[in-house]
Amino acid sequence: MEVPILSELKxxxxxxxxxxxxxxxxxxxxxxxxxxxxxxxxxxxxxxxxAILGKEESCxxxxxxxxxxxxxxxxxxxxxxxxxxxxxxKKIITxxxxxxxxxxxxxxxLGGNYSxxxxxxxxxxxxxxxxxxxxxxxxxGKKITYHDPCYLGRANGIYEAPRDVIExxxxxxxxxxxxxxxxxCCGAGGAQMFKEPEKGNQDINIKRSEEAIKTDAKIVAVSCxxxxxxxxxxxxxKQEDVDVIDIAQMIEKAEDL
Amino acid sequence: xxNILPNIIFSILLVTSVGFFIYNIKKLxxxxxxxxxxxxxxxxxxxxxxxxxxxxxxxxxVTKPISGFLHVxxxxxxxxxxxxxxxxxxxxxxxxxxxFSKYFNPSLYNFLIASFEILALLxxxxxxxxxxxxxxxxxxxxxxxxxxxxxxxxxxxILYFEIxxxxxxxxxxxxxxxxxxxxxxxxxxxxxxxxxxLMVPLFDxxxxxxxxxxERVFWWSHIIGIFLFxxxxxxxxxxxILLAFPNTYFANLESKGKFGxxxxxxxxVLLMFYPEKASESNSEIDKFxxxxxxxxxxxxxxxxxxxxxxxxxxxxxxxxLTGKKLSPRKIMMDTRDRLEKVxxxxxxxxxxxxxxxxxxxxxxxxxxxxxxxxxxxxxxxxCPINIDPLSIIMDMRQFLIMEESSAHPDLNNMMNNIxxxxxxxxxNQQDRELWIQEA
Numbered sequence: 001m002e003v004p005i006l007s008e009l010k011x012x013x014x015x016x017x018x019x020x021x022x023x024x025x026x027x028x029x030x031x032x033x034x035x036x037x038x039x040x041x042x043x044x045x046x047x048x049x050x051a052i053l054g055k056e057e058s059c060x061x062x063x064x065x066x067x068x069x070x071x072x073x074x075x076x077x078x079x080x081x082x083x084x085x086x087x088x089x090k091k092i093i094t095x096x097x098x099x100x101x102x103x104x105x106x107x108x109x110l111g112g113n114y115s116x117x118x119x120x121x122x123x124x125x126x127x128x129x130x131x132x133x134x135x136x137x138x139x140x141g142k143k144i145t146y147h148d149p150c151y152l153g154r155a156n157g158i159y160e161a162p163r164d165v166i167e168x169x170x171x172x173x174x175x176x177x178x179x180x181x182x183x184x185c186c187g188a189g190g191a192q193m194f195k196e197p198e199k200g201n202q203d204i205n206i207k208r209s210e211e212a213i214k215t216d217a218k219i220v221a222v223s224c225x226x227x228x229x230x231x232x233x234x235x236x237x238k239q240e241d242v243d244v245i246d247i248a249q250m251i252e253k254a255e256d257l
Numbered sequence: 258x259x260n261i262l263p264n265i266i267f268s269i270l271l272v273t274s275v276g277f278f279i280y281n282i283k284k285l286x287x288x289x290x291x292x293x294x295x296x297x298x299x300x301x302x303x304x305x306x307x308x309x310x311x312x313x314x315x316x317x318x319v320t321k322p323i324s325g326f327l328h329v330x331x332x333x334x335x336x337x338x339x340x341x342x343x344x345x346x347x348x349x350x351x352x353x354x355x356x357f358s359k360y361f362n363p364s365l366y367n368f369l370i371a372s373f374e375i376l377a378l379l380x381x382x383x384x385x386x387x388x389x390x391x392x393x394x395x396x397x398x399x400x401x402x403x404x405x406x407x408x409x410x411x412x413x414x415i416l417y418f419e420i421x422x423x424x425x426x427x428x429x430x431x432x433x434x435x436x437x438x439x440x441x442x443x444x445x446x447x448x449x450x451x452x453x454x455l456m457v458p459l460f461d462x463x464x465x466x467x468x469x470x471x472e473r474v475f476w477w478s479h480i481i482g483i484f485l486f487x488x489x490x491x492x493x494x495x496x497x498i499l500l501a502f503p504n505t506y507f508a509n510l511e512s513k514g515k516f517g518x519x520x521x522x523x524x525x526v527l528l529m530f531y532p533e534k535a536s537e538s539n540s541e542i543d544k545f546x547x548x549x550x551x552x553x554x555x556x557x558x559x560x561x562x563x564x565x566x567x568x569x570x571x572x573x574x575x576x577x578l579t580g581k582k583l584s585p586r587k588i589m590m591d592t593r594d595r596l597e598k599v600x601x602x603x604x605x606x607x608x609x610x611x612x613x614x615x616x617x618x619x620x621x622x623x624x625x626x627x628x629x630x631x632x633x634x635x636x637x638x639x640c641p642i643n644i645d646p647l648s649i650i651m652d653m654r655q656f657l658i659m660e661e662s663s664a665h666p667d668l669n670n671m672m673n674n675i676x677x678x679x680x681x682x683x684x685n686q687q688d689r690e691l692w693i694q695e696a
Contacts, residue, residue: 003693022689024680033692054690058679066632067668068546068654070519072676074526082530105515110523150633155514178573181638182320185575190632194681195667198629201580208575 003040006051006087018043018050019089021103023096024059025225031232032225035095038252039119043093045257046131050093056083060102067191074110077102081112095119095248097151097224098189104156118152120162120223120247127168137254139169145176145217147208147231148183149224162223162247169254171219176211184208186234188226209234213242220244260352267349267480274484281491282499285562288600292555297507307643308506317641321569324390327383331419334380335498338426341373345480358447367449374430374452381423388416398568403587408566411493418486425479431456432472439465500563501642507556508643513634516651521545522659546655549616550596553649560644561593570636570646576629583629585636585646591621592649618653627653628665 009016020043025032043050061076084092092114094100104116117125126132144166152158159180166173178184187197187204197203209231212220220235220242222228232244251257297304310316315332319325347356358366391399391412399412430453436444460468490496497504521543527535547553550561570585571577577584595617603610618624630650637645658664664672671681679686 001693003690005690024682024684027689027692028680028682028684033695036692052690055687057689058686059675059681061675063681064672064675065516066651067664067672068651068656068658069664069672070522070545070655071526071659072672074518074522075529076675076679078526078530101512101514105512106518109518150631150635151514154634154638156512182573182635184578185631185633185635187575187579187631190630191668191671192631194671195628195665197579198576198581198583198625200576200629204575204579204631207579 001037001040004051005054006089007054007056009051010087015088016049016051018048018091018093019084019087020050020052021060021092021094021096021099022052022057023094023099023225026095027057029225029229031228032095035225035228035246035248038246038248038257039093039095041257042123042126042132042248042251045255046126048126048131053083060099062098062102063191063194065102065106066189073106077107077110077112081107081110084112084114089114092116093119093122095223095225095246097149097155098226101151101155118158118161118223120152120165121158123247123251124161124164124168127165132251132255134165134168134251134254135170137169137256139166139171139219139250139254142171142219143174143215143217144169144171144219144221145174145212145215146179146221147176147186147212147227148180149222149227150183150185150189152223153183154181162221165247165251166221169250174215174217176208176215178211184211186224186227186230188230193226193229203234205230205234206237209238209240209242213238213240218242221247221250223247264350264352270481270484271346271349274488278487278491281488284600285491285496288596289555289559289562291551291596291599291603292553292558293551295554295556297509297556300510303510304506307508307510308502311641311643312501312505315641317643320639320641324387324567327386330376330379330383331387334376334383337376338373338380340369341426342483345476349480354443354445355447358445363447366447370430370448371451374427374450377423377426378452381420381427384416384419384423388413388420391416398572401568401571401584401586403584403590404566404568408494408590411495412566414489415493415495418482418489422479422482422486425475425482427453427456428460429472429475429479432460432468432475435460435468436465436472439468441465441469494565497563497565497642500559504559504563504642504644507559509556509645509648513637516648519545519655544656545659546657547649547652548618548656548660550592550599551610552656553592553652557592557645557649557652558596560646560649561589561596563642564589564593564644565642566590567641569639569641570644573635573639575631575633575635581626581629582623583626585650588622588626588646588649589644592617595621618656622653624657624663624665627657630654 006019022036026036058080059076061073065073092103097118100116100118103114127134146162146166148159163173185204186208220231222231222244223246228244228246235242235244315329318328344357348354390396430450434450434454435457437446460471524535544552566586568586574583574585599610602613627650632647634647637647674681674683678684
């Protein structure tokens with residue numbers, strides 16, 4: 001796979017339209033790496049001019065900030081902003097709602113002003129503009145439920161773009177008991193991804209998986225690497241044969257990219 | 258002289274109860290102002306719109322249709338019946354009887370009195386249903402640990418109060434109607450009484466002078482009840498009927514995902530990266546985060562007083578739903594209870610807070626509760642008046658990490674990784690491109 005690196009493009013005097021911010025999960029987590037690759041294929045198919053930071057990318061600082069470590073967060077943010085601004089980055093694509101939220105909402109107060117777009121919105125726009133076509137295909141008529149990531153939904157009000165994409169796949173979208181602004185968290189937010197849960201009578205991802213199972217859908221569409229991990233772990237421990245898959249991968253599969 | 262004695266007594270009661278209410282509200286404002294500054298004066302149009310839509314228009318109440326609908330009835334009843342209250346006050350001060358009836362067109366007056374009666378009946382039914390939901394149906398969100406004792410007593414008190422007030426109001430009208438029909442002196446015919454006329458048989462067998470005594474007792478009990486209710490507000494969760502308005506006006510307008518930048522930290526970090534950009538004046542380092550109520554900002558303190566303990570936040574909280582100790586409602590109640598203690602401390606010590614060896618962290622809100630939060634914003638979304646429990650949780654986490662260095666042990670590994678290799682997991686930053694080569 002050929003992936004353009006921003007520093008190399010810049011040294012050749014090229015200015016890509018977008019920076020694709022891969023994120024830590026997208027770089028290192030096995031499930032999320034597949035989403036990264038699917039999105040790269042989509043970007044290529046739609047002829048989007050983009051590049052990645054590669055070795056210059058680093059954590060946005062989100063998990064540190066949600067833990068309460070404002071120092072570490074701001075140190076990460078300021079050094080990231082220094083790199084982004086040195087390359088004169090204007091538009092950023094992310095596949096992680098946590099990176100999306102931090103870059104979009106929290107970097108401006110530290111001097112980083114970018115137009116940030118989450119991949120579900122981007123894909124929806126590309127379909128609307130006929131840059132990619134996704135009707136029919138593998139998901140036609142299949143029952144799919146969509147799990148809203150907190151940092152895309154409630155935190156940033158993006159509920160419709162991912163649903164529009166699923167509907168354009170000619171799939172049957174069914175909603176869980178709690179959805180959109182009342183959606184139930186997968187349990188990973190607020191740095192919970194990196195710690196054992198506090199004492200309780202159930203894990204949150206199990207509760208959310210049960211809600212998804214009740215819809216009878218055999219596919220749970222996700223748009224966040226942490227939700228993806230939590231929901232697929234949930235399905236595994238419920239011993240349910242339900243496929244947890246990111247919307248970018250669904251496009252990849254439907255279009256045989 | 259004897260003729261105006263009731264008017265004098267009434268005026269004294271009125272001035273005393275309104276005066277005491279204003280005294281308490283001033284005290285409340287002083288306490289809220291103890292909070293740290295936060296600027297919420299931007300975008301006044303949007304703020305006003307939110308206040309009208311959410312507080313006045315109750316838009317977030319109806320997301321739960323049953324309690325929302327009942328609440329709207331009680332709320333509309335409360336507002337509309339206040340027009341009648343105005344007449345009662347004028348009658349009380351001047352000694353008139355049904356003052357407005359002399360100035361309003363009779364059909365308009367009849368219409369108004371009839372609507373008040375119908376609303377009073379609807380309020381009565383709604384309040385009885387509310388009581389049933391709390392005490393017989395036993396809805397889960399009213400039974401949590403933090404609702405035991407005073408909060409339960411307080412919630413029921415308000416319902417009893419409203420039941421008694423509505424019954425007094427209707428009984429007052431019923432006896433008034435009997436006196437009107439018997440042409441009793443001063444009780445000329447005014448008003449239409451679709452509900453209280455049904456109660457006439459209860460009093461009709463008494464002599465006119467006894468009915469007059471009944472009427473006076475109901476009239477006085479009703480207005481004294483209202484004065485007591487007004488002054489009960491300050492000591493009760495029922496303060497929300499007033500604070501819902503400033504609370505929605507001053508609520509956060511930013512994306513819910515945006516957690517503000519801590520300026521004191523920004524200055525420290527700038528000193529490390531760009532010393533020329535750091536401000537000099539901030540040489541005295543603030544305390545980072547919050548361990549007690551006086552570390553919170555004034556909007557957070559106002560939130561605490563505005564909370565009516567409905568528990569919609571807690572019933573949506575993923576941590577609470579899965580049996581963890583965290584309850585966003587308890588965060589607000591704890592903040593208010595601690596603030597009340599701090600406020601008394603300041604009053605006793607003549608305007609200065611003297612350390613009492615107590616604090617919000619650990620003594621009210623445990624670390625276990627704070628670490629259970631997923632920062633998902635479900636509580637913020639669920640609150641009918643835009644209270645933000647999450648901001649308090651986050652401020653307290655900042656104190657735990659930056660002042661006490663008592664992060665959850667699992668999180669220390671994650672933070673070390675971010676600091677050393679730029680990812681929450683122990684992968685080398687140089688390996689960030691490895692996925693490209695992988696098949």
